[in-house]
Amino acid sequence: MVTFSFFVYSVLAIFLLLVGITFHNSSKSFAPFVPCSRRELPRIFEAIQLKEGEVFYDLGSGDGRVVFYAGEHFPVKAIGIEMSFLFFLYSWIKKLFVSESQGIIFKMKNLFFEDLSQADAIYVYGMPKVLEKRLRFKLEKELKKGARVIAYGFPIKGLTPEKVHQPNRKGEKPIHIYRF
Numbered sequence: 001m002v003t004f005s006f007f008v009y010s011v012l013a014i015f016l017l018l019v020g021i022t023f024h025n026s027s028k029s030f031a032p033f034v035p036c037s038r039r040e041l042p043r044i045f046e047a048i049q050l051k052e053g054e055v056f057y058d059l060g061s062g063d064g065r066v067v068f069y070a071g072e073h074f075p076v077k078a079i080g081i082e083m084s085f086l087f088f089l090y091s092w093i094k095k096l097f098v099s100e101s102q103g104i105i106f107k108m109k110n111l112f113f114e115d116l117s118q119a120d121a122i123y124v125y126g127m128p129k130v131l132e133k134r135l136r137f138k139l140e141k142e143l144k145k146g147a148r149v150i151a152y153g154f155p156i157k158g159l160t161p162e163k164v165h166q167p168n169r170k171g172e173k174p175i176h177i178y179r180f
């Protein structure tokens with residue numbers, strides 16, 4: 001009985017530790033886990049305009065909702081980069097239960113270490129300061145000509161958007177589209 005209780009408490013402690021590490025990691029460097037609303041996904045992908053065969057990224061993919069939407073609705077390679085173990089694990093397990101999952105890839109990685117030179121379209125929902133002071137330089141250095149970046153919620157200061165989709169109703173956020 002003592003052994004069983006010890007086992008249960010150990011599992012609980014490990015779980016709480018992982019949750020703690022996850023939220024600590026997710027608040028580091030790019031943005032904390034605040035997902036976009038699922039109701040915004042059609043609007044976001046209307047702005048992205050994915051074409052067959054394109055390579056699409058969500059940098060900081062959280063629970064993977066944007067990547068799953070891309071992979072399930074468009075014939076593209078949809079890649080989610082997520083640094084936090086629990087969100088990565090959640091997305092990886094969810095992928096096992098998704099039928100249209102051939103083009104979907106999740107990587108547990110710091111997005112600043114991913115080579116983005118093959119990307120056609122990149123979606124980001126990050127903090128304004130990090131977008132401006134860190135991600136912008138990476139995008140300018142690595143993206144191929146014609147690649148587009150879709151910044152949800154906040155603009156990437158220092159870049160000029162090709163188009164801005166302003167919110168029309170409650171719950172919607174601005175979507176800035178940049179072409180390189």
Ligand SMILES: C[S@@+](CC[C@H](N)C(=O)[O-])C[C@H]1O[C@@H](n2cnc3c(N)ncnc32)[C@H](O)[C@@H]1O
Pocket residue numbers: 025026027028029030031032033034035036058059060061062063065066081082083084087109110111112124125126
């Ligand atoms: C604002 S949430 C966006 C989640 C998702 N993209 C969406 O729109 O619903 C930001 C995500 O980025 C992740 N993140 C923060 N810094 C990161 C980094 N350096 N590399 C990879 N992921 C990161 C967080 O764990 C969090 O899940």
